[in-house]
Amino acid sequence: MGCHLCEVHCLTEHSQSRHVVRAHKRERPRALARVRVEEALPLTLAIQCHQCDEPMCVFACLTGAMQKDPETGIVTSDSERCMGCWTCIMVCPFGALRRDTARGVVAKCDLCAHLVTPACVAHCPNEALTLVDVTP
Amino acid sequence: MKSYLASRFVVLRDQERCIQCRVCVRQCGYDVHACDQEAGDVYSSDDRCVGCHRCVVFCPTQALSVRENPLSYRANANWRPEAIEDVLRQAETGGVLLTGMGNDKPYRIYWDHLVLNASQVTNPSIDPLREPMELTTFLGAKPEAVTLDPETGALGTQMPPQVPVDVPILFSAMSFGSISLPAQESLARAAAEAGTLFNTGEGGLHRSLYPFAGNAIVQVASGRFGVDPEYLQAGRMVEIKIGQGAKPGIGGHLPGEKVSAEVAATRMIPIGTDALSPAPHHDIYSIEDLRQLIYALKEATQYSKPVGVKIAAVHNVAAIASGIVRAGADYIAIDGLRGSTGAAPKVMRDHVGIPIELALAAVDTRLRQEGIRHCVSLIAAGGIRNSADVLKAIALGADAVYIATAALVALGCRVCQMCYAGKCSWGIATQNPYLTRRINPAIGARRLANLLRGWSHEIQEMLGGMGINALESLRGNRLHLRAVGLSDSEMRVLGVRPAGE
Structure with a gap:
């Protein structure tokens, strides 16, 4: 419904303090939301990483920072190895990756692997976002 | 025409907590909240607020509250604020005043003057968690009348x-x-x-x-x-x-x-x-x-x-x-x-x-x-x-x-x-x-x-x-009701006895 609360809670979850006010008002550089709501009102759509089975971003990554975990299927970028070349952003078919210019690395959805339910799903007030396991 | 009506509600925004996420801006159907892109802050136009709390409930930092405008008129039991405001509204529109939902006037709510009975000693109460209870x-x-076949029932x-x-x-x-x-x-x-x-x-x-x-x-x-x-x-x-x-x-x-x-x-x-x-x-x-x-x-x-x-x-x-x-x-x-x-x-x-x-x-x-x-x-x-x-x-x-x-x-x-x-x-x-x-x-x-x-x-x-x-078994069984604080004529119409009788 276009409230953008998924963005707020994604940013919070990926901040240092994980406190919604501190994450937005105090922490610098600010954390980045990995999910983004696109709008063509009245339509709105949350864009996030699909954790592809054949991840173009992983194939294209020049440094090997982008990896797909064979166990969980989650695609993550190792910020130690990412050099901010944005090749992954160019090849992502969903436009799901974002530049973290403050840190010079790519920011992407990690499905909040440390949580049972990703923050965006847990806080979506209209249950528009759901977590679906499509592991073959 | 210049409206002489004051805002009904005041929107309170705790700037310490507001993270400028603009959830309130998007959620309000009445365009109360707006974002100043240059200054980067969010502000409110209180006069449009209808007091529906949508923004309050959806604000992720609980930065918002809405309260009735504490504006005081000179006390007058006859010309209460609503009467004054209705006249002003009609003087400005010349129309029939429209509204929604139900009557909000303080007519007596009889439900609140009726109390239910319960069993004590002389007749047993029933535990609905242990025994069947029919609501169908x-x-x-x-x-x-109903006739049954004596053979088959x-x-x-x-x-x-x-x-x-x-x-x-x-x-x-x-x-x-x-x-x-x-x-x-x-x-x-x-x-x-x-x-x-x-x-x-x-x-x-x-x-x-x-x-x-x-x-x-x-x-x-x-x-x-x-x-x-x-x-x-x-x-x-x-x-x-x-x-x-x-x-x-x-x-x-x-x-x-x-x-x-x-x-x-x-x-x-x-x-x-x-x-x-x-x-x-x-x-x-x-x-x-x-x-x-x-x-x-x-x-x-x-x-x-x-x-x-x-x-x-x-x-x-x-x-x-x-x-x-x-x-x-x-x-x-x-x-x-x-x-x-x-x-x-x-x-x-x-x-x-x-x-x-x-x-x-x-x-x-x-x-x-x-x-x-x-x-x-x-x-x-x-x-x-x-x-x-x-x-x-x-x-x-x-x-x-x-x-x-x-x-x-x-x-x-x-x-x-x-x-x-x-x-x-x-x-x-x-x-x-x-x-x-x-x-x-x-x-x-x-x-x-x-x-x-x-x-x-x-x-x-x-x-x-x-x-x-x-x-x-309860339908129309008014003996299970008693009235508190009602007049004789009200109790007569309701068919209910006063409490204690």
């Missing part, structure tokens, strides 16, 4: 059509048009899940809701919108709407701008045209005329479903109800003074009709005196707020109750009374596709079904406390 109610006319009487509901709580008429399609779908799904009925109102039944038609009361009102043989055949019961508690004696008006393609298709009218429901049915000017329509609808549905009549509670309600029974109705729905609406002239809503408690008691008493109470089921509507109100209504003589405001509150409604504006931030009373998406029917149905489940449990607890194990 059969709606429809009952026969004079089989029913020998030809029964009029009966509709069982698992809980005696039905969703009152709310049309697609007055409320959004997702809101109506929430009601339909919840009715199906809880084993009760919802009412289409005078808006027809949208194609997508035909799978829930088995739980639908299909309404036939003075504009006949959305009525065709398929619609009548699809519903579980058919209701002729004569009147509505919020605006007895007048019709309805859905403005053309709300008649979207979907609303138009469902109502069977051209897109963008005003949907005008006349005040009377132009083919009903007497009980005999009403009988013709009742039987026309019974013919159209092969006598397979109850045909009822909904009226507003007015001064002569008992005699009118008697006439409706004699016209052949299978149920009568009575909508009291506090019944709600999507739009009504304020003066009608606040000053016309009588409280449902008195109307219900008067009708039940009259039908019993005339020996025709069994010929109809009675549904009480207008101002049922909780399970105790439901039970008190049943003790006063109702078979079941209608709820509408309570159902919308379960979906988020704050009773801000602005339904007629079509900007509902909660996505209920609007047809704006950006706003209607706020109701996810799956969530809405869950919330409504939860409400009905909670009330059912409470009703069972209260029944058990009275030592009753079936709801029908």
Whole structure:
């Protein structure tokens, strides 16, 4: 419904303090939301990483920072190895990756692997976002 | 013209907590909040706030609060702020003051002056968690007597059509048009899940809701919108709407701008045209005329479903109800003074009709005196707020109750009374596709079904406390009610004794 609360809670979850006010008002550089709501009102759509089975971003990554975990299927970028070349952003078919210019690395959805339910799903007030396991 | 009206509400924003996420900006249907892109802050225009709390509830940092504008007028018991503001509003518009929802004036709420009985020592109470407790109610006319085959025990009487509901709580008429399609779908799904009925109102039944038609009361009102043989055949019961508690004696008006393609298709009218429901049915000017329509609808549905009549509670309600029974109705729905609406002239809503408690008691008493109470089921509507109100209504003589405001509150409604504006931030009373998406029917149905489940449990607890194990044993049993703080004449109409007697 276009409230953008998924963005707020994604940013919070990926901040240092994980406190919604501190994450937005105090922490610098600010954390980045990995999910983004696109709008063509009245339509709105949350864009996030699909954790592809054949991840173009992983194939294209020049440094090997982008990896797909064979166990969980989650695609993550190792910020130690990412050099901010944005090749992954160019090849992502969903436009799901974002530049973290403050840190010079790519920011992407990690499905909040440390949580049972990703923050965006847990806080979506209209249950528009759901977590679906499509592991073959 | 310069408006002389002050803001009704004050929006308080804690800048320490505001993270400029603009959730409030997007959620407000009334454009109260706005974002200054350059300064990067969010600010509010309080004069537009209707006090619906959508922004307050959705603010992720609890930075917002809304309070009534504490503006004081010189104290005056006669010229209270509302009276002054109504005059100002009419001086500025020259029109009829419109409002939504139900009567908000401090008329006596009789539910709050009636108390229920419980068993102590001389008769045992029943634990509903251990013993069966029957809430199923059969709606429809009952026969004079029942004959059984002495050999087989089989029913020998030809029964009029009966509709069982698992809980005696039905969703009152709310049309697609007055409320959004997702809101109506929430009601339909919840009715199906809880084993009760919802009412289409005078808006027809949208194609997508035909799978829930088995739980639908299909309404036939003075504009006949959305009525065709398929619609009548699809519903579980058919209701002729004569009147509505919020605006007895007048019709309805859905403005053309709300008649979207979907609303138009469902109502069977051209897109963008005003949907005008006349005040009377132009083919009903007497009980005999009403009988013709009742039987026309019974013919159209092969006598397979109850045909009822909904009226507003007015001064002569008992005699009118008697006439409706004699016209052949299978149920009568009575909508009291506090019944709600999507739009009504304020003066009608606040000053016309009588409280449902008195109307219900008067009708039940009259039908019993005339020996025709069994010929109809009675549904009480207008101002049922909780399970105790439901039970008190049943003790006063109702078979079941209608709820509408309570159902919308379960979906988020704050009773801000602005339904007629079509900007509902909660996505209920609007047809704006950006706003209607706020109701996810799956969530809405869950919330409504939860409400009905909670009330059912409470009703069972209260029944058990009275030592009753079936709801029908309470129906019209006014000895289980006592009055607190009512006059003799009020108690006479209610048929209830004073507490302690």
